[in-house]
Amino acid sequence: xxxxxxxxxxxxxxxxxxxxxxxxxxxxxxxxxxxxxxxxxxxxxxxxxxxxxxxxxxxxxxxxxxxxxxxxxxxxxxxxxxxxxxxxxxxxxx
Amino acid sequence: xxxxxxxxxxxxxxxxxxxxxxxxxxxxxxxxxxxxxxxxxxxxxxxxxxxxxxxxxxxxxxxxxxxxxxxxxxxxxxxxxxxxxxxxxxxxxxxxxxxxxxxxxxxxxxxxxxxxxxxxxxxxxxxxxxxxxxxxxxxxxxxxxxxxxxxxxxxxxxxxxxxxxxxxxxxxxxxxxxxxxxxx
Numbered sequence: 001x002x003x004x005x006x007x008x009x010x011x012x013x014x015x016x017x018x019x020x021x022x023x024x025x026x027x028x029x030x031x032x033x034x035x036x037x038x039x040x041x042x043x044x045x046x047x048x049x050x051x052x053x054x055x056x057x058x059x060x061x062x063x064x065x066x067x068x069x070x071x072x073x074x075x076x077x078x079x080x081x082x083x084x085x086x087x088x089x090x091x092x093x094x
Numbered sequence: 095x096x097x098x099x100x101x102x103x104x105x106x107x108x109x110x111x112x113x114x115x116x117x118x119x120x121x122x123x124x125x126x127x128x129x130x131x132x133x134x135x136x137x138x139x140x141x142x143x144x145x146x147x148x149x150x151x152x153x154x155x156x157x158x159x160x161x162x163x164x165x166x167x168x169x170x171x172x173x174x175x176x177x178x179x180x181x182x183x184x185x186x187x188x189x190x191x192x193x194x195x196x197x198x199x200x201x202x203x204x205x206x207x208x209x210x211x212x213x214x215x216x217x218x219x220x221x222x223x224x225x226x227x228x229x230x231x232x233x234x235x236x237x238x239x240x241x242x243x244x245x246x247x248x249x250x251x252x253x254x255x256x257x258x259x260x261x262x263x264x265x266x267x268x269x270x271x272x273x274x275x276x277x278x
Binding site: 030068071074077 | 100102103106107111114115117118119122128132135136139140143144190191192195196200201202205206208210213214217228229231232233235237238253256257260263264
C-alpha cells in the first residue's frame with residue numbers, strides 16, 4: 001500500500017473502491033498523461049495491477065505514445081537558427 | 095530592463111530561443127512545408143523580441159511564444175479557403191487497434207518498424223484541429239491546460255481532439271504497418 005493510502009487510512013478512510021474496467025478505459029489517456037488527481041491515479045493503478053484485461057491495453061497505449069514522442073521529434077534547421085540570431089542582432093542595433 | 099540593448103538580447107536568447115525547436119515543430123505542422131515554417135518562426139521571434147518587455151519573467155515562456163506563433167499563422171498564413179474548423183466524427187476513431195493486434199503483437203513493437211518520415215507524414219495528414227493538440231502534447235510534452243491556453247480552447251475540447259487525433263493516427267500507422275508487412 002502506498003504512502004497516500006496509508007495516510008488516508010490513518011484518517012479513517014477505506015481503501016479505494018475498484019473503478020472497474022470501464023472507468024479505467026474512460027480515463028486511460030488522462031492517466032498516461034498524468035492529468036488525474038492523486039486519488040483517481042491510485043484507484044486506476046490498483047485496478048491495472050490486478051486486471052489482466054486492462055493492463056495489456058494500458059501497456060500498448062503507453063508504448064504508442066512513447067513511440068510518438070521519440071519518433072516525431074523535429075529540430076530547427078541550422079540555417080534557421082543562424083538567420084534568427086542574425087535578425088536579433090540587427091533588431092537590437094536599430 | 096536595462097538601457098543597454100545587449101542584456102535584453104542575451105536574456106531573450108536564454109529564455110526564449112531555447113524553444114526554437116518547439117516553435118519550428120509547431121510551425122511545420124501548421125504550414126506543412128519547411129520554407130513557410132521558417133518564415134513563420136522568424137516572424138514570431140521578431141515579434142516576441144519586440145514585445146519582450148511585456149513578457150513576465152517566470153511565466154510560461156514556451157506557451158507565450160507558441161501563442162504568438164499560432165496567432166501570426168492565423169492572421170497571415172492561413173488561406174481563406176482552408177478546411178473548415180470543425181471536424182466530422184470518423185468511424186475510425188471507434189476502432190481500437192489494440193483489439194486487432196493483442197494476439198499477435200500486444201506490445202505494439204510493429205510501430206518501431208515504421209520510419210520517422212512516415213510517422214511525420216501521418217501526423218501532417220491529420221486535420222489541423224487534431225494535429226496541433228497532438229503535436230503540443232505528444233511531441234512537445236505540454237499539459238492539457240497549457241494547450242488549452244495556447245489554442246484558446248476549453249480543456250474538454252483539447253482532450254476530445256487529442257484523443258480522437260491519437261486514435262486516427264494509431265489506426266493510420268497500423269494500416270501502414272500492415273501494408274508494409276510489419277505485422278501479419
